[in-house]
Amino acid sequence: MAAETGHDVLGELMRGSLDHCVKCTICETFCPVSNVTPLFPGPKYVGPQAERFRVPREESPDASLDYCSGCGICTQVCPQGVQIAEINTQARAKLRKRTGFRLRDRIIARPDLTGRLGTPVAPLANLMLHSRLPRRIADRLLGIDERAPVPAFAGRTFQAWARKHRSPPAPRRVAYFHGCGANWYEPDAGRRTVELLEYLGCQVDVPRGQGCCGLPLQSNGMFEPARRYVRRLTRRLAPSARHGIDIVGTSTSCTLMLKREAREILGLDDDPELRMVSDHVYDICEYLLMLHDRGELRTDFQPLPLTVTYHAPCQQQGHGIGKPALDLMALVPELRVIENDATCCGVAGTYGLKTEKYEIAMDVGAGLFAQIAEARPDLAVCDSETCRWHIEQATGVRTVHPIEILHRAAGLSGPGH
Amino acid sequence: MARLRAEVLVIGGGATGAGVAWDAALRGFDVVLVDRADLAIGTSGRFHGLLHSGGRYVVKDVVAARECVAENAILRRVIPQCIEDTGGLFVTFEDNDPGYGDRFLAGCHTAGLPVEEIPVAEALRMEPVVNPAIQRAFIVPDAAIDVWKTVWSLADGAVAHGARVLTYHKVIGLHTEHDAVTGARLRNELTGEELDIDAGFTINASGAWAAQIVRMAGIEGIGVIPGKGIMIGMNHRLVNTVLNRCAMPADGDILVPIRTISAIGTTDIRAADADEIPVTQAEVDQMLAEGERLVPGLRRARALRVWSGVRPLFQDEKAGGAEVDTRDVSRTHAVVDHRKRDGIAALLTMSGGKLTTLRLMAQDIVDAMCEQLGTDRPCRTAEVRPPRNEDGRYYQVGSRLAKREARLLDEQLICECELVGRERLEETMRARGTINLDDIRRQLRLGMGPCQGGFCIYRATGILHGVGRLSGAQASTSLLAFLQERWKGVWPILYGDQLRQARLDDWIFQGLLDVEHLPETGTGAPAALLEEEPIPA
Numbered sequence: 001m002a003a004e005t006g007h008d009v010l011g012e013l014m015r016g017s018l019d020h021c022v023k024c025t026i027c028e029t030f031c032p033v034s035n036v037t038p039l040f041p042g043p044k045y046v047g048p049q050a051e052r053f054r055v056p057r058e059e060s061p062d063a064s065l066d067y068c069s070g071c072g073i074c075t076q077v078c079p080q081g082v083q084i085a086e087i088n089t090q091a092r093a094k095l096r097k098r099t100g101f102r103l104r105d106r107i108i109a110r111p112d113l114t115g116r117l118g119t120p121v122a123p124l125a126n127l128m129l130h131s132r133l134p135r136r137i138a139d140r141l142l143g144i145d146e147r148a149p150v151p152a153f154a155g156r157t158f159q160a161w162a163r164k165h166r167s168p169p170a171p172r173r174v175a176y177f178h179g180c181g182a183n184w185y186e187p188d189a190g191r192r193t194v195e196l197l198e199y200l201g202c203q204v205d206v207p208r209g210q211g212c213c214g215l216p217l218q219s220n221g222m223f224e225p226a227r228r229y230v231r232r233l234t235r236r237l238a239p240s241a242r243h244g245i246d247i248v249g250t251s252t253s254c255t256l257m258l259k260r261e262a263r264e265i266l267g268l269d270d271d272p273e274l275r276m277v278s279d280h281v282y283d284i285c286e287y288l289l290m291l292h293d294r295g296e297l298r299t300d301f302q303p304l305p306l307t308v309t310y311h312a313p314c315q316q317q318g319h320g321i322g323k324p325a326l327d328l329m330a331l332v333p334e335l336r337v338i339e340n341d342a343t344c345c346g347v348a349g350t351y352g353l354k355t356e357k358y359e360i361a362m363d364v365g366a367g368l369f370a371q372i373a374e375a376r377p378d379l380a381v382c383d384s385e386t387c388r389w390h391i392e393q394a395t396g397v398r399t400v401h402p403i404e405i406l407h408r409a410a411g412l413s414g415p416g417h
Numbered sequence: 418m419a420r421l422r423a424e425v426l427v428i429g430g431g432a433t434g435a436g437v438a439w440d441a442a443l444r445g446f447d448v449v450l451v452d453r454a455d456l457a458i459g460t461s462g463r464f465h466g467l468l469h470s471g472g473r474y475v476v477k478d479v480v481a482a483r484e485c486v487a488e489n490a491i492l493r494r495v496i497p498q499c500i501e502d503t504g505g506l507f508v509t510f511e512d513n514d515p516g517y518g519d520r521f522l523a524g525c526h527t528a529g530l531p532v533e534e535i536p537v538a539e540a541l542r543m544e545p546v547v548n549p550a551i552q553r554a555f556i557v558p559d560a561a562i563d564v565w566k567t568v569w570s571l572a573d574g575a576v577a578h579g580a581r582v583l584t585y586h587k588v589i590g591l592h593t594e595h596d597a598v599t600g601a602r603l604r605n606e607l608t609g610e611e612l613d614i615d616a617g618f619t620i621n622a623s624g625a626w627a628a629q630i631v632r633m634a635g636i637e638g639i640g641v642i643p644g645k646g647i648m649i650g651m652n653h654r655l656v657n658t659v660l661n662r663c664a665m666p667a668d669g670d671i672l673v674p675i676r677t678i679s680a681i682g683t684t685d686i687r688a689a690d691a692d693e694i695p696v697t698q699a700e701v702d703q704m705l706a707e708g709e710r711l712v713p714g715l716r717r718a719r720a721l722r723v724w725s726g727v728r729p730l731f732q733d734e735k736a737g738g739a740e741v742d743t744r745d746v747s748r749t750h751a752v753v754d755h756r757k758r759d760g761i762a763a764l765l766t767m768s769g770g771k772l773t774t775l776r777l778m779a780q781d782i783v784d785a786m787c788e789q790l791g792t793d794r795p796c797r798t799a800e801v802r803p804p805r806n807e808d809g810r811y812y813q814v815g816s817r818l819a820k821r822e823a824r825l826l827d828e829q830l831i832c833e834c835e836l837v838g839r840e841r842l843e844e845t846m847r848a849r850g851t852i853n854l855d856d857i858r859r860q861l862r863l864g865m866g867p868c869q870g871g872f873c874i875y876r877a878t879g880i881l882h883g884v885g886r887l888s889g890a891q892a893s894t895s896l897l898a899f900l901q902e903r904w905k906g907v908w909p910i911l912y913g914d915q916l917r918q919a920r921l922d923d924w925i926f927q928g929l930l931d932v933e934h935l936p937e938t939g940t941g942a943p944a945a946l947l948e949e950e951p952i953p954a
Contacts, residue, residue: 019652019719022918023833023868038826049833052653052677052866053818061819080917 014264018087020080021048027074027084032344033067036363040067043074047084051091060095067357068092069348069364070219071314089219089265096221104142108350109220112212112229115153115184122155129153145358149347149393151185151385158183158190162206165194170203172296175240177258177281179251180212181385192407193250193284199410200288200298205245207236214266215257216350223266230262231271238273241280248284250401252383253315253349255283260318283316285383285402289324292331301409303334306378308405311340311368311391313384314348325383325402332409338375342368345382347390362394369394381405419612423449423581425786426601426616428588428630429623431461432564432772435571436779436798437622442578443801444783444794449614450572450580451603453587455856457568460624461772462859463726465648465682466675467659468492468500468562469773472507472532472555473666475524476517481749481771482528488774489558491799495776495806499567502811503674505559506540507663508551510710514664518553521663525557532557544656546712559659561675563812564772565859566805574803586612591619591633597762598634598755607852618786621766624729625691631766636759638734639766643691643727646683647700649910652719652867654814655679655712662711669707676814677835677866678721681708685728694725696909719914721867722906731768733758750778752785762789831880832873834866842877846884852891854881854899869903871922875930893935900926 027043028034034042046065054060065088074084107114118125128134129150139146158178174197182190194204214229237247237258249255258281263269282290291297312323329337345365346352352361372380372395380399382388388399407413427438430452438450471485493500509518525532533556540554541547572582583603589611590602600615621630628639654674662670668684681704688694701723708715731751735758750770756762765785770778780796787794802809813819817836829839845860854877857863863877864870874896882892911919926932 015653016718019867019914020917021867022914022921023872024921041825045830045833048867049836050818052834053815053836055654055657055814057657058813058815061815062822064822064825080914 014083014086014090015051017081017083018048018051020078021082022080024079027078027082030073030077030343032071032073032346032364033069033360036366037067037360039360040064043068043084043088046091047074047087048082051087054091054094059098060091062091063095063099065091065095067360069344069346069351069357069361071344071348072318073314073343076314076317076320083264086261086265089221093221093223101220101222102143104144104354105220105222105350107142108144108353109216109222110212111180111184111216115157115180118153119155119157119184122153126152139355143355144353145355148353148358148361149389150353151181151389154185154187156187158187159206159208159210161187161191162194163208165191165206167194167198167204170198170201172201173203173205173245174287175205175207175237175245175247177237177247177249177251177255178206178210179249179254179385181251183210186385189250189401189404192412193403195412196403196407196410197248199412200291201296205240207240209236211236213254213257214262215253218257218261218265219349219351226262227266227268230257230266230268230274234258234271234274234277237277237281241277245280246287247277247281248287249281250284250383250403251385252283252313252319253386255281256315256318283319283321283324283383285324285328286319286321288406289327292328299331301332301406302411304332304405304409305334307336307338307375308379308381309338309340309372309375309377309397310381310402311342311345311372311387313382313387314344316383325381329381329402329405332405335405335409337381338371338377340368340371342371344368345387345390345394347386349386352386352390361390365390365394372397379405419610421449421581421612421614422616423447423614424617425449426451426614426619428601428619428621429459429626430456430568430572430582430584431459431622431624432457432568432571432775433461433624433767433770433778434620434622435568435575436775437620437767437782438575438580438582439571439578439803440776440779440783440796440798441620441786442575442580443797444787445578446794448575448580449583449616450575451583451586451588451601451614453585453606455584455851455853455859456572456582457565458859459626460726460729461564461568463648463724464564464646464772465671465673465680466561466564467671467673467773468560469771470505470557470559471528471530472505472521472525472557472559472661473671475528475530476520477665478749479524479528482524482530484749484774484777486528486530488777489560491776492562492773493558493560493811495799495802496567496570497809497811498806499563499570500811501561501563501674501676501814503559503561503658505557505659505661506544506547507555507557507661508540508547508711509553509663510548510550511552513552513662517664518555521555525555530557544658544660546655546714547660548711548713553663555663559661561659561673562772563676566812567775569860570803570805573805574801577804588630588633591630591764593634593761596760598764601633616763618763618790619765620782620786621764622782624767625727627729627731627766627768631755631764634755634759634761634764636755636761639753639768640732640734641691641768642730642732643688643694644730645686645688645694645725645727647696647704647723647725648680648682649701649704649708649723650678650680650721651715652678652721652914655715655718660711667707669704670711672708672711676862681705681711681715688727691727694727696723696725698909701909717913719867720910720912721915722865722869723910724906729769733768750774750781752782754785754789756789765789831876832861832863832866834868834873835862835864837861837863837873839880842880843884846881852881852887852895854878854895855902857881858899864899864903868918868922869907870899871918871925874899874903875926890936893932897932897935900932
């Protein structure tokens with residue numbers, strides 16, 4: 001947005017991409033949501049079709065668009081380059097301006113805030129989160145489905161660990177963007193990432209005070225706070241980028257937010273700091289594979305006689321980088337990797353947590369869950385934390401980030417890990 | 418031969434004729450409205466959809482401007498459901514006459530047109546795609562008007578007051594007796610049958626075709642210069658306010674958001690024949706170049722369709738010479754009284770005019786008829802709302818989306834681009850009783866969206882067949898006729914996205930359905946469906 005005129009050029013261009021739609025219906029055949037429920041009229045309908053009927057001065061009449069999970073598959077598969085998911089996300093933000101935001105959405109869209117509140121009282125908070133009665137109350141009062149997976153607070157933060165940790169000097173230097181998931185819920189996953197990167201010859205900076213990237217707010221239609229969050233995070237990561245240090249992230253949807261979505265969907269493309277950070281952000285598997293392609297990755301991994309399934313989450317696919325986790329895991333001797341070809345697990349960040357959408361999310365994921373069950377793996381592997389929690393809950397199979405596999409193969413996880 | 422009687426015969430089912438029929442029926446006359454094809458498919462159905470505030474005329478033609486100011490306010494009151502209250506922007510550019518902005522403001526004050534100058538930054542906030550190089554911006558009460566909704570509302574209103582509407586009935590002769598027109602002979606264009614109408618009075622509202630009509634009563638010396646204007650419909654609403662270049666009227670200086678599209682217009686080229694108005698690529702190119710100045714990037718936006726219409730610009734040999742530039746012919750209307758001019762009574766012709774003043778035109782000509790008939794019946798069209806406008810609310814673009822939302826789970830969507838559901842389609846097919854998919858198109862906007870019928874028209878054909886009105890062969894013919902008609906509006910703008918769409922549509926119809934080799938097409942099909950050119954009133 002040009003500050004002086006409020007001239008939303010990018011928004012107009014994105015909206016303008018609806019011109020490319022030739023009605024081919026490919027997006028509808030791929031949409032995981034409209035394939036399981038008639039409540040969502042489908043990406044072609046709510047995107048390029050309905051958008052022609054939306055006028056700024058009129059109220060948005062089509063509340064059904066809220067059933068879009070925001071997985072973004074439609075945009076990925078569109079052969080014409082229509083930014084379907086982006087058009088829809090913007091329409092949802094406008095719809096929410098009219099309908100207002102539910103308390104539930106305000107809560108689940110702020111993992112940073114819930115993490116901050118829950119961590120000091122982790123045992124009590126976890127008891128509440130995983131007991132039937134409080135969950136039932138949260139279901140009825142707030143609309144957070146009592147069956148939906150919610151992570152447990154670790155009670156300690158990754159940032160606290162990182163402050164005490166000193167990364168030894170190494171020829172390569174990277175900054176680690178850990179995201180809310182690693183900080184509040186999975187600090188061990190964050191630690192493993194740092195250990196692996198160090199093993200692979202990197203000195204790892206952990207920029208202080210990294211907060212939420214704003215993605216959950218954005219996907220719940222709260223654009224203003226989402227912009228504040230992503231700008232704040234950007235300020236924390238910018239010094240690294242300014243020094244030419246690459247930033248790697250394990251939270252694949254959050255790295256996508258920094259790379260592309262905040263610029264395109266939130267209209268922040270002319271924020272110079274964000275652009276600079278964007279240019280230096282990598283999904284961690286993307287980064288490691290890039291090192292490997294250059295011949296700069298240690299590949300002396302130990303044999304790992306396990307069977308794992310791998311599901312590339314939708315947001316990871318949004319990077320347009322293929323499936324680097326598969327290439328990396330192929331470097332591990334004796335590891336048997338079964339690639340899942342189902343499109344979406346259904347949870348789509350916060351979508352599957354909502355009472356009115358939980359069953360849709362389970363139906364969307366049914367294909368993936370069946371594939372995992374059939375494979376009877378030792379572990380399931382997936383790059384996105386909310387997807388991992390959802391898959392683990394649905395299948396009962398422990399689900400990990402690809403980095404955990406490499407960490408084991410590097411001999412860094414002691415027995416019992 | 419069948420014979421009908423009526424007090425008033427109205428020839429021409431465009432905006433003027435429908436307005437006259439509504440006006441006369443409201444005054445208690447027994448009216449028959451006839452058109453050689455469907456309603457509003459000539460000039461009326463081929464304009465850009467702008468309800469003028471008067472701004473376009475304030476500098477050049479203050480009489481026309483004043484008429485627009487008054488009529489704009491009245492139409493907003495009586496047919497609000499046909500109007501979207503977009504408002505209008507007039508913007509000046511550096512290379513325009515620098516004094517024009519001030520003359521425009523002064524002209525607005527003279528014409529009584531409410532106008533407000535706003536800062537350029539505010540105009541750009543309102544309409545982000547407008548050329549940021551604009552120098553000044555003025556807001557006026559322009560609006561978008563749906564001509565088909567308007568004409569059908571007026572015609573249905575007339576019918577509710579006892580009028581009869583005969584579409585696809587062409588006037589092939591006027592009856593005269595003792596120097597007065599007493600009726601007309603009509604031919605049903607679908608069946609070929611002829612019938613006579615005895616009419617106490619005849620009003621010629623056939624616009625660009627008016628000279629052909631009066632010639633049937635032996636009247637010569639009236640000429641209509643067909644002033645051809647082309648318009649390009651862009652795939653979506655690039656603007657939500659009518660955008661006008663604030664300068665002397667010229668080509669390609671208006672962009673109108675009309676329902677789901679925006680139409681850029683127009684040109685003004687003298688045409689030889691009102692029925693022969695092909696669009697050339699050079700005209701399209703010129704229009705896009707002008708549009709690019711209003712909205713940079715317009716050339717890259719998707720053009721949906723191009724169409725042309727003819728303005729009925731009258732020349733009367735008895736009244737004066739011939740102007741060369743059709744744009745210099747006044748846009749105001751006049752009633753031609755053939756009793757005074759030619760000694761032929763009971764016949765009036767409406768000359769000139771524009772859609773915005775259709776109500777006033779109707780009032781003037783029906784007043785003139787009353788005067789000739791020696792009766793005093795006051796006009797009521799400024800107060801009475803015709804059907805489907807009763808709630809007094811303006812049209813909302815999102816209304817179809819809202820209706821669709823309510824029927825999401827239980828109604829099949831047939832036209833995906835314009836959101837036409839199956840129930841509405843079947844109802845309209847039954848109510849209209851037409852076998853022509855193009856008639857259905859105008860009523861419902863079926864097939865008027867981005868894919869231009871590519872994904873809906875074969876569905877609609879099957880439904881039309883299923884509703885029971887057509888044989889298989891007739892349905893196939895109807896499908897082909899629709900495709901031919903659509904193609905005419907698409908080929909001159911085949912570039913970019915619309916070219917891709919056309920290739921996909923072509924693949925569906927030729928590759929998948931092999932429409933050119935459907936069995937039994939042409940047998941038993943009404944001739945009107947297979948005519949090469951559209952058949953305006």
